[in-house]
Amino acid sequence: MTKKRTPHPLLRAWQDFSPADFPRLLAGDQQLIARGSRVLDYRSYDAFVKSSDFGGESTNFHLSLLPQPFIGNLTRASVFLLFLNPGFSPGDYYALQHSPTYAAAIMRNLAQKNGADAYPFFFLDPQFAWTAGGRWWQTKFRSIAGELANRNGCSLQKALEHISRHIACLEMYPYHSQSFREPKVELASKKLICQYVKDVLVPRALGDDAMIVAARRAAHWQLPLSHKNIIQLSTGEARGAHMTMNTSSGRAILQKLQELW
Incomplete structure (x- = not known):
């Protein structure tokens, strides 16, 4: 009998995460709410747009939105992008409140039950192209997808589907914010994601089984x-997280994805 592999603590923690509890914090991150000025907790799109925070610039974390520690299927992906934290648009509240399909995709992703999905990197799914995340990620991957489509004689969407199966993104902090400021407290979520990179992804990269692209805060x-197999973007590339054919990281990702075609 094959022994079932124990999930990494990162995966177990997010599998145990309860979206019904507000504010939406991972266990071990509760100290974040001790600093009231660092968090926002609006329970609906209407509540947010009627608030004084609507239209402003803020580094506060939005703790009513579902966290996003990673995107994609971590077991099946071969290219891993390391970012800082998910961005924010008012549309994030609207999409979560008014699209049960979108909310369900986020929850499958958090529980890593998305391996059989056509688009494990759910923001590349055409049905979510209207969301803020969908627009951002499809723009980021457009150059690579276009080149894959040309090389393999397929549609752009078929190329995006291929990318979705083989790429994953990990965020150092899982909570949405419009701009970023380092929390003054140590969060369990950050410790777990960094440990996963060290325990799982780095050995895979060193063994030629994966590629890591540190797009933000590479040194951290x-x-x-x-x-x-480990690329750390320069300051200029990292600022815009560029992944085009004009960058070494874009060309390296394209080569890896072509090998997996």
Whole structure:
């Protein structure tokens, strides 16, 4: 009998996460709410747009939105993008409140029950192209998808479907904010995601089984300094998270995805 593999603590923690509890915090992150000025907790789109926070610039975390520690299927993906935290648009409240299908996709992703989905990286799913995340990610991958489509004689959407199966994104902090400011408290969510990179992704990269692209705060991920499968973006590239054919990271991702075609 094959012994069932124990999930990494990162995966167990998010599988145990309860979306019904507000504010929506991972266990171990509760100290974040001790600093009231650092968090926002609006329970609906209407409540947010009627608030004084609507239209403003804020570094506060939106703790009524579902956290987003990762996107994609971590077991099946081969290219891993390391970012800082998910961004924010007022439309994030609207999409979560008014699209049960979208909310369900986020929850499958959190529980990592998305392996059989056509688009494990759910923001590349055409049905979510209207969301803020869908627009952002499809723009980021458009150059790579276009090149894949040309090389393989397929549609752009078929190329995006291929990308969705083989790419995952990990966020150092899982909570949405319009701009970012480092929390003054140590969060369990950050510790778990960094440990996953160290325990799982780095060995996979060193063993030629994966590629890691540190798009934001590369030094904070504590990656090996030099390896062909570990790319740390320059300050200029990292600021816009560019992944085009004009960048070395974009070309490296394209090559890996083509090998997996």
